[in-house]
Amino acid sequence: MLTLQHLYIIEKITSEGSVTRAAEKLNLTQSALSHQIRDLEAASGVRLFNRIGKKLVLNEAGQRVVTSSQKVLPVIRELEAELKEMREGKKQTIRISTECYTCYHWLPRLLTGFQEDYPGTDIQIVAEATRRPMEYLEAGKLELALVNGTNGNCSLHFEPLFEDRMVALLSDKHPLALRNTPLEFSDMHSETLVAFQISSSNNLLSPDLVSNLSPKKVIHIPMTEAIVEMVRFGMGITVMAEWAARQYLSTGGLTTLPFRSEIGTRHWYACTHKDRSEPLAGLVGRIQAALLGTENPAAA
Amino acid sequence: MLTLQHLYIIEKITSEGSVTRAAEKLNLTQSALSHQIRDLEAASGVRLFNRIGKKLVLNEAGQRVVTSSQKVLPVIRELEAELKEMREGKKQTIRISTECYTCYHWLPRLLTGFQEDYPGTDIQIVAEATRRPMEYLEAGKLELALVNGTNGNCSLHFEPLFEDRMVALLSDKHPLALRNTPLEFSDMHSETLVAFQISSSNNLLSPDLVSNLSPKKVIHIPMTEAIVEMVRFGMGITVMAEWAARQYLSTGGLTTLPFRSEIGTRHWYACTHKDRSEPLAGLVGRIQAALLGTENPAAA
DNA sequence: GTGTTAACATGAGTATTATTCATTGTTTCT
């Protein structure tokens, strides 16, 4: 059976022009190479070298092997070099995603300065993993996910980050706007919910929240600004984090109503694999320090 | 150290989704694969899989390995398949060259019909090896060379093919044209030789012949037709095989003079490596049978 | 929960393979 060692040996023999010198370069004995070539020729049933005088010269089949070696060995060497870099922590990428697009508004700011502390560590935000970050994390396509709720998954590690409150954003002319007690799920049963939609099964609200709300009607729109405008003109109510809603209040015509604390509070976690690399742990600590105790990550 | 076996194993684990099933496909035990992965991870110092529950899932480093595997393994498999074909004699190419361009005029005719006898064997004429065919043969870039003279090389095999005679081709108005005894080397000392030139060091005449002729002047021209015309108008004498010169006699104004037999006779051989494959031996036999006894290979 | 299954991990022993050492056989050079 053909092995990489065979390719290494044949490559060196042809580049050095003799078995003896190739053996020296490979820190092996001439005998070892001679046996290897012999075995490979026996196993493949094909002569690879012509014994011309005391020299070995590649024949057609041998040339063919060298051609393949020249394709294969650089790839292998590059791979080994890259694995080595990974081991030494030189080259590492931390791929991040969140369960909520709005998080991307403030996340990048928290990451500034990290590059200086860990110069070899690259950070990538993987937007396509949004809303399914834990699946991506388990599939090895992500190193860090910002999620609200642990989802009962015990094979991953969850580090608490902060808590926020969900509020309803609605027109100040809406009947509910006058209410001065926190909202219950049941309050939404007779209302129209305007929700951000990514795909048919995805919206910006956590699935359990939507199913609990069970509004009379749901309008899906894939643009936040459009949602806010619809809400402003009384076409429905939307639900978002208090810190996200805040920026829209000053634009006029809008008001917010909190949900009752028990049902409207989201617990955010930094979700990683249990065995975290050093830079990843550092990044989580950094994010945690910046966010802990705040209710407004956008200002943290 | 990374081996192809590691790549085979990782590839199968990711395609099958489990170590156990991969082991079955590879006709190995689950334990064997488990050890291999463990050893590779230990040796490279990099985790390749995340142990998520009871499943193994590739992480970034593992993905990187798979990426390289996908480049490497197809090349290896193709190589192995091709070596197998070579072993079974299915795919073999016989690369031929000669020491003399004129041989290409009649060589292809001798090769017709060979394809039917050995359908898996491909024949290529390697023109760039002309004039140095034995070097190419030793370098593994040729399987068969048609040469005149054995060159004292004892590591190659020489099969006699035919003999031909060198003649001088000259204008019938040339003083020498009246001569009725064979030419000696010394006859050329006062003459101008018109010779085919390929490169600065190469001409169609064998090197020893040119040095023996030592003509007064040598004119190199890279076109046979031009040489003949120059000779026809008395601008010099050229030297070629009798069978090659014959075709020009009927065009008028030209005559040939033979060299003395001992110095003008060329012995042609089919030169191969000592261990010849079956189809190559067949081809040599075929050429030999067609040429043996003739002095005019162009008519054989 | 408790058992059961399915999957991977581990350690010890065995089989296989790779390498070395010592030697022989060739070829080339002088």
Place this chain on the structure above:
DNA sequence: AGAAACAATGAATAATACTCATGTTAACAC
């Protein structure tokens, strides 16, 4: 012909890969 350079070979040893038996863990059923 002798020496030097190189490759081939066989036997012994070192290294490695693999199996077997068993342990561990997680997921699932009841």
